[in-house]
Amino acid sequence: MVRWDMDYVIGLALRIGVVVSIVLMIIGGTLLIIEGRGLGYSDYSIMSIRSRVNTTVIPPITALRGLSQADGLSFIILGLMVLIATPVLRVALGIASFAMERDWLYVVITIVVFINLMLAIFVIPALLHL
Amino acid sequence: MLSLAIRLLIFVEILVASIFAGLLGSLTGLGGGTVLVPVLTLFLGIPIAYAAGAALISTISTSSGAASAYIRDRITNIRIGMGLEIATTTGSIVGSLTVAYIYSHNLEWIVYVVFGIVILLSIIPTAQRGKYEIPDPKPPDWTTRVFKLQGSYYDDALKMEVKYWGVRWWLGELIMFFAGFISGLLGIGSGALKVLGMDWAMNLPMKVSTTTSNFMIGVTAATGSSIYWYLGYIQPFIASATAIGVLIGAMAGTKILIRITNRQIRWIFLAILAFLGMEMLLRGLYLNRMLVVPIATQYTLSLIFTVIVMVVLYYRYGLKAREVVVRRGGVHG
Numbered sequence: 001m002v003r004w005d006m007d008y009v010i011g012l013a014l015r016i017g018v019v020v021s022i023v024l025m026i027i028g029g030t031l032l033i034i035e036g037r038g039l040g041y042s043d044y045s046i047m048s049i050r051s052r053v054n055t056t057v058i059p060p061i062t063a064l065r066g067l068s069q070a071d072g073l074s075f076i077i078l079g080l081m082v083l084i085a086t087p088v089l090r091v092a093l094g095i096a097s098f099a100m101e102r103d104w105l106y107v108v109i110t111i112v113v114f115i116n117l118m119l120a121i122f123v124i125p126a127l128l129h130l
Numbered sequence: 131m132l133s134l135a136i137r138l139l140i141f142v143e144i145l146v147a148s149i150f151a152g153l154l155g156s157l158t159g160l161g162g163g164t165v166l167v168p169v170l171t172l173f174l175g176i177p178i179a180y181a182a183g184a185a186l187i188s189t190i191s192t193s194s195g196a197a198s199a200y201i202r203d204r205i206t207n208i209r210i211g212m213g214l215e216i217a218t219t220t221g222s223i224v225g226s227l228t229v230a231y232i233y234s235h236n237l238e239w240i241v242y243v244v245f246g247i248v249i250l251l252s253i254i255p256t257a258q259r260g261k262y263e264i265p266d267p268k269p270p271d272w273t274t275r276v277f278k279l280q281g282s283y284y285d286d287a288l289k290m291e292v293k294y295w296g297v298r299w300w301l302g303e304l305i306m307f308f309a310g311f312i313s314g315l316l317g318i319g320s321g322a323l324k325v326l327g328m329d330w331a332m333n334l335p336m337k338v339s340t341t342t343s344n345f346m347i348g349v350t351a352a353t354g355s356s357i358y359w360y361l362g363y364i365q366p367f368i369a370s371a372t373a374i375g376v377l378i379g380a381m382a383g384t385k386i387l388i389r390i391t392n393r394q395i396r397w398i399f400l401a402i403l404a405f406l407g408m409e410m411l412l413r414g415l416y417l418n419r420m421l422v423v424p425i426a427t428q429y430t431l432s433l434i435f436t437v438i439v440m441v442v443l444y445y446r447y448g449l450k451a452r453e454v455v456v457r458r459g460g461v462h463g
Binding site for chain 2: 015017018025026028029032034036046047049051053054055056057076077080083084087088094103106109110112113117119120121125128
């Protein structure tokens with residue numbers, strides 16, 4: 001019998017995040033190997049070790065659009081995004097968890113960590129882009 | 131257009147290298163990234179920026195996978211972990227921006243050299259590991275009270291509930307900033323530095339330090355990865371193959387670790403680390419034209435260095451660790 005407390009939920013969220021992202025990457029990898037192309041790039045340009053096909057040339061929106069065409073590269077990129085989002089979700093759940101315990105010092109601490117993550121994901125790329 | 135067989139071969143090549151890195155990373159406790167970057171750059175010729183990006187991504191998968199199990203066991207101290215993440219995430223942002231400057235100015239050699247030094251320095255604490263299972267208690271200070279740094283866990287090996295408390299939170303934060311910086315700079319989890327911060331600076335038991343460090347690595351790596359993503363250091367094909375491979379290797383490593391009864395085996399793992407560390411250092415100096423020797427000579431030099439270091443470390447710590455085990459046995463028996 002499991003206790004559905006916050007620790008259990010957090011552990012579960014982490015596990016689901018990792019499993020989903022790995023499954024997406026395995027599907028993507030398999031499609032890419034079979035089809036030999038992804039998002040308009042040839043297999044050589046995607047797979048060569050000095051490939052120029054990295055995260056700067058593929059906007060996330062373009063990647064997500066490829067999902068409906070069973071594009072391997074799209075699945076891989078979605079998998080990578082889910083993987084990065086997993087710890088972010090973990091921190092967000094941490095804020096809720098400390099709030100439920102009414103531990104306000106740790107609510108503030110966890111919010112600071114969350115702000116740092118948001119800085120890295122949204123603010124710094126926007127600033128570097130200027 | 132490549133043939134299906136070639137595409138499969140490229141994928142399997144990266145996958146196998148990553149499984150090896152995940153296995154060795156988990157057996158030494160250093161994490162997959164620390165072994166992955168040297169393997170990808172030195173043996174597969176992958177540019178170091180892509181290798182670091184792939185390593186950081188793999189670090190998230192192994193950390194989140196392991197953390198979910200540790201939270202269940204309730205050994206991880208979530209308060210201590212979350213408090214220190216303020217410093218690791220800030221450090222990671224500074225580290226990723228620093229490496230962006232390094233790569234854009236073609237100074238890759240610095241990353242190789244720092245990487246080599248970090249691996250070589252983490253060999254010593256890894257060799258010592260197991261000596262101080264539970265630290266001698268230090269008197270609690272004001273940070274113990276304010277940040278609620280106390281906790282307890284059930285120790286399976288000692289068959290008792292261990293109560294502990296942390297001290298010097300500020301010193302822990304300082305070391306964690308540095309650990310985060312190294313994580314962003316090199317694309318690794320820098321678990322060894324995180325353990326140093328909690329074990330040495332905050333006087334926490336080793337078991338709490340290692341599991342809490344593992345919990346923190348995922349959040350630190352997610353911070354660095356996001357900036358790496360924007361800078362284009364994540365190559366989807368390489369990163370996905372390594373994330374899958376490192377996770378397989380790390381899971382296998384955890385299973386093997388429980389079965390290993392002969393502790394002396396870890397000296398072989400440490401020898402591989404010493405070799406990789408020295409090789410990274412020499413490659414960095416070679417890229418900077420400070421030490422222009424053929425690649426074959428570099429490997430020979432690294433091999434000689436490895437043999438010397440391992441002999442010294444074995445006599446210094448290997449034999450001593452045995453004595454400690456014997457003495458411990460006496461105290462508890």
